[in-house]
Amino acid sequence: xxxxxxxxxxxxxxxxxxxxxxxxxxxxxxxxxxxxxxxxxxxxxxxxxxxxxxxxxxxxxxxxxxxxxxxxxxxxxxxxxxxxxxxxxxxxxxxxxxxxxxxxxxxxxxxxxxxxxxxxxxxxxxxxxxxxxxxxxxxxxxxxxxxxxxxxxxxxxxxxxxxxxxxxxxxxxxxxxxxxxxxxxxxxxx
Amino acid sequence: xxxxxxxxxxxxxxxxxxxxxxxxxxxxxxxxxxxxxxxxxxxxxxxxxxxxxxxxxxxxxxxxxxxxxxxxxxxxxxxxxxxxxxxxxxxxxxxxxxxxxxxxxxxxxxxxxxxxxxxxxxxxxxxxxxxxxxxxxxxxxxxxxxxxxxxxxxxxxxxxxxxxxxxxxxxxxxxxxxxxxxxxxxxxxx
DNA sequence: ACCTGAACACCGTTCAAGT
DNA sequence: ACCTGAACACCGTTCAAGT
Numbered sequence: 001x002x003x004x005x006x007x008x009x010x011x012x013x014x015x016x017x018x019x020x021x022x023x024x025x026x027x028x029x030x031x032x033x034x035x036x037x038x039x040x041x042x043x044x045x046x047x048x049x050x051x052x053x054x055x056x057x058x059x060x061x062x063x064x065x066x067x068x069x070x071x072x073x074x075x076x077x078x079x080x081x082x083x084x085x086x087x088x089x090x091x092x093x094x095x096x097x098x099x100x101x102x103x104x105x106x107x108x109x110x111x112x113x114x115x116x117x118x119x120x121x122x123x124x125x126x127x128x129x130x131x132x133x134x135x136x137x138x139x140x141x142x143x144x145x146x147x148x149x150x151x152x153x154x155x156x157x158x159x160x161x162x163x164x165x166x167x168x169x170x171x172x173x174x175x176x177x178x179x180x181x182x183x184x185x186x187x188x189x190x
Numbered sequence: 191x192x193x194x195x196x197x198x199x200x201x202x203x204x205x206x207x208x209x210x211x212x213x214x215x216x217x218x219x220x221x222x223x224x225x226x227x228x229x230x231x232x233x234x235x236x237x238x239x240x241x242x243x244x245x246x247x248x249x250x251x252x253x254x255x256x257x258x259x260x261x262x263x264x265x266x267x268x269x270x271x272x273x274x275x276x277x278x279x280x281x282x283x284x285x286x287x288x289x290x291x292x293x294x295x296x297x298x299x300x301x302x303x304x305x306x307x308x309x310x311x312x313x314x315x316x317x318x319x320x321x322x323x324x325x326x327x328x329x330x331x332x333x334x335x336x337x338x339x340x341x342x343x344x345x346x347x348x349x350x351x352x353x354x355x356x357x358x359x360x361x362x363x364x365x366x367x368x369x370x371x372x373x374x375x376x377x378x379x380x
Numbered sequence: 381a382c383c384t385g386a387a388c389a390c391c392g393t394t395c396a397a398g399t
Numbered sequence: 400a401c402c403t404g405a406a407c408a409c410c411g412t413t414c415a416a417g418t
Contacts, residue, residue, distance in 0.1 A: 011401060036391065045403040050393070115360040147372075154359065158369060161355025165347040170305040179348060182337075186376030201382060226410065235384040240412070 015052050017042040023063040031060065031107035060108050061125050067102065068125045071095065075132035085145035088136040089184050092155070095129075096163035096176050106164065113157050129156065147189045158183060205242050207232040213253040221250065221297035250298050251315050257292065258315045261285065265322035275335035278326040279374050282345070285319075286353035286366050296354065303347050319346065337379045348373060 007015065021042040025033035035056065039049040053059035061068075074094060078087040099106050112125040120126040133156045140146035146155075162183050166176040197205065211232040215223035225246065229239040243249035251258075264284060268277040289296050302315040310316040323346045330336035336345075352373050356366040 008400065014402080034391070035393095046392080047394075047404075048402055051401075056392090110358060114358050154369075157355040157358050158352065158372065160358070161351035161353075162348065163351075164354050165351025168300060168304050168347050168350065169344065179344075182348065182376040183373060184376065186372040186374065198381065204383080224410070225412095236411080237385075237413075238383055241382075246411090 011052075014042065014044050014048055018044065018049060018052060018059070019063055022059050026060060026063055026104035028103070031056075031104040033104075035059070057108075057111060060104055061123060064102075064105065064108055065124055067098070067105070068108075068128050071098065072128040072132045075136055079136060079139060083145075084136065084139035084143040085188075088133075088140045088146065088155070089180065091132065091136055092159040093177055093180055095156075096159060096166060096180060097173055099160065099163040100167055100171070100176065106167070109160055113153060113160055115153075141189075145188060147187055150187065155187065158187075201242075204232065204234050204238055208234065208239060208242060208249070209253055212249050216250060216253055216294035217292070219293070221246075221294040223294075225249070247298075247301060250294055251313060254292075254295065254298055255314055257288070257295070258298075258318050261288065262318040262322045265326055269326060269329060273335075274326065274329035274333040275378075278323075278330045278336065278345070279370065281322065281326055282349040283367055283370055285346075286349060286356060286370060287363055289350065289353040290357055290361070290366065296357070299350055303343060303350055305343075331379075335378060337377055340377065345377065348377075 006012075018038065022033075022038050025038045025041070035049060036046055038059075039046040042049075049059070053062060071094065075087075075091050078091050081087070082090060095109070099109055108125055109129065112120050112123060112129050114120050121130055130153055134152040137146065137150065137152040137155050141148050141150075159180065162179050163176065166179050169175065169179075171179065196202075208228065212223075212228050215228045215231070225239060226236055228249075229236040232239075239249070243252060261284065265277075265281050268281050271277070272280060285299070289299055298315055299319065302310050302313060302319050304310050311320055320343055324342040327336065327340065327342040327345050331338050331340075349370065352369050353366070356369050359365065359369075361369065
């Protein structure tokens with residue numbers, strides 16, 4: 001899917017310029033950054049942007065794919081270092097902090113955890129994030145510290161909801177951790 | 191603030207037509223319903239809409255003020271009938287169900303619980319909703335069933351976050367109640 | 381005092397023409 | 400095969416002219 005014949009040199013150049021500019025624009029203006037502006041700043045026609053990224057969602061995902069994959073890798077680092085229950089909660093915390101601090105990330109994660117009949121699970125972001133939480137949740141349930149009646153994606157959605165609540169509160173990292181801790185108390189088994 | 195000299199007859203007619211049409215439009219198209227369309231359907235110029243409701247938020251709030259006040263009254267009904275802890279959780283559940291089922295309500299409640307230095311608390315929706323949760327939370331804390339380190343508005347934001355998570359899950363009433371129950375377990379004292 | 385609606389600035393999307 | 404950018408449809412907001 002990521003392969004196929006290589007792009008023409010000018011197409012590849014445009015593709016990469018668009019990604020770079022888009023990442024800046026989303027960081028600066030959030031998920032609703034002007035697409036026309038991104039095309040202009042990248043020095044391409046707006047049609048070219050649409051050729052490479054047919055939807056805003058596609059561009060957002062491509063611009064943040066590095067960050068999302070780093071988050072997926074982080075799950076395994078934490079799993080290797082902490083007991084399963086703690087690894088899960090620490091990872092959800094890092095997810096929440098990114099939701100708060102990386103502009104546009106909230107929209108991307110929201111669409112990655114939406115129940116849309118599985119379409120979200122097929123996107124890169126959905127695959128990575130849902131895969132990571134699946135591993136962490138299963139381990140914590142096997143350990144016996146997490147309620148067994150929870151689906152991994154439910155844990156993800158609840159943590160995302162708490163992150164959105166933290167955003168409404170204008171919460172910093174400390175407060176976000178506290179809110180997640182409250183949720184964690186409700187999710188613990190026993 | 192709601193008084194002042196009475197409106198001219200045509201102004202009042204337009205005001206009421208706008209409210210009626212806006213309620214329908216928000217119900218049908220959600221918080222981003224076209225303002226121009228609302229003006230057209232109400233048979234007034236777009237300038238008239240802006241005269242009466244300078245912001246989208248103002249129109250949304252005016253269109254839903256009845257529902258919000260009903261929710262505030264509901265808090266007292268529940269407080270009179272149930273033990274404090276149960277009354278709080280039942281009210282948060284009803285809040286969440288409205289967030290899911292009444293289009294546009296999510297945006298209205300979000301802005302009512304946002305930490306914006308107190309501006310939200312001065313709107314009708316903010317006053318009503320924050321007042322209601324304050325009474326319920328204080329009672330539950332006095333009863334000893336709710337953690338004492340929680341501010342009322344924090345409880346409101348967390349429940350709102352859970353409601354947003356339920357929306358992402360496409361959850362119905364039953365599932366929403368389950369999610370809120372998980373949060374409730376984390377908020378309980380002891 | 382209030383209303384109207386044209387005018388403005390902006391945006392996303394498409395597509396015919398060009399290389 | 401890919402790019403360009405004008406054209407289109409749409410939106411929120413303002414404001415001069417009208418009653």
